[in-house]
Amino acid sequence: MDRMKAGDDSLKEALKPPGRGGRRAPRAQPHTDASIHAAIARAILHGELKAGAKLPEHRLAEIFGASRERIRKVLHRLAAERRLEIIPNRGVRVPQPTIEEVKRVYEAHRVLEAGVIVQLVSMLDARILGILDAHLAQERLAAERGDRAESVRLSGAFHLHLVDALGNPELSRFLRDLLSRSSVMVSVYEPASQSICAVDEHGAIVEALRARDATRAIQLSHHHFLHVEQRLHMEPKNETAADLKEIFRGAARGAK
Amino acid sequence: MDRMKAGDDSLKEALKPPGRGGRRAPRAQPHTDASIHAAIARAILHGELKAGAKLPEHRLAEIFGASRERIRKVLHRLAAERRLEIIPNRGVRVPQPTIEEVKRVYEAHRVLEAGVIVQLVSMLDARILGILDAHLAQERLAAERGDRAESVRLSGAFHLHLVDALGNPELSRFLRDLLSRSSVMVSVYEPASQSICAVDEHGAIVEALRARDATRAIQLSHHHFLHVEQRLHMEPKNETAADLKEIFRGAARGAK
DNA sequence: TTGGCAAATAATGTGCACATTCGTATTTCT
């Protein structure tokens, strides 16, 4: 028979909006390399493509209406960015990180953020503090509303704000890479409920920064990451992946 | 006539040893993807491929004796790693960083190393100190011998030892990316003579680490990087690139 | 002589077809 493993039609759902959501399908340029790349990256980031999900290039080609070679190029690029994993002659999958790799990513983030804090206290100004304060307000609002999805998103954005404040593209890009890998991890080793990053801990870090106390800010950040790591479940969830067509439905070819 | 720009035959020279240098050409497997990737990466790292050098895929294909598609795949991967720059429909070149980008890379390295130091003082042991001490001894030896090339290599390796001591692959990989980009920069904005990184400054950092004085180590590291930045010339050298065949001669197909 | 324009040329981008390899299912032997 067809040996369809676990429903193979949900890939379409994940790759919805390459950016602009509501426009009616333009024409003549259904999908550029960048839009396919963005669609798949977004699906991974949003957890719609679960860890371990297979991405057959032939299937993706027909979903996006693109040739297999274009899909192939995008897939290889995503693999070079560590967002996908290519096993020779066996296809491409969403990486299924081990618990050790998860800890390495968090450790890397922790080490980087310590360096960021050191640099930040020497160049902190009202503008940066304003951004951080505004962000904390958003986080509190989302927490009060009980908007869990938004809280998760904002808790990641907090750390992005810290590096982005330095204005260094290299560092920002590195952290984004780490976060994109973290997002896959939360779908596997799902943290206990509640917000991933407690708002209070973020607030405390900002206060230490405001006081130009790098040592204290680093300590707070350090403990903050330890809390996050402790919330991770030690055993992977191992759920069956949704099918590709569903995932990429919106992103597929606009309106087929 | 032939419009050979600046001698187009030096590409071969740069891509010499994919790793093993002296072995006589094996057979049947002239070049795998990895070996081509390594050869080009090495040529960039060693400064044999100067900034702004063009790498026509057809030329590389005949040099390595591989198909154009394989070259193409490797080139795209190198571009994803920020080692090469692809301009659509205009080919691939070695990136020619601006002085601002150079400073960003050094700043990123400096910020990262601050975080590394923070983590390092909390997990420093005799083994790590031994590695660092041994490295310093090598650096002093090279300096006494006046071996400038070796000094440059070792000064970069010192910072690699610092991150590698943490045992975190993510951080090590990030720093290697940064260093690979720095190597292109020194060929453009050539630092004043003398060693790039003074051995004494490295030694002082190790001493601060030995004393578990993170603050002092960070300060030393910070000033160390400022010194390196100050040594950069502010104007690019703009020299004509050597030709490809020469660069990749050894690496090409072993024994033509 | 210089400036712009047009054709030729070379290099890149793309799609197609074939070769290779891995997983699966069937068959056969013990």
Add this chain to the structure above:
DNA sequence: AGAAATACGAATGTGCACATTATTTGCCAA
């Protein structure tokens, strides 16, 4: 009946040929 070997099928890997785009060269005109 169980296990191993084999054959089948699907998916990936690779090379080739064509289309498209940029760059250069030659020419013409001002």
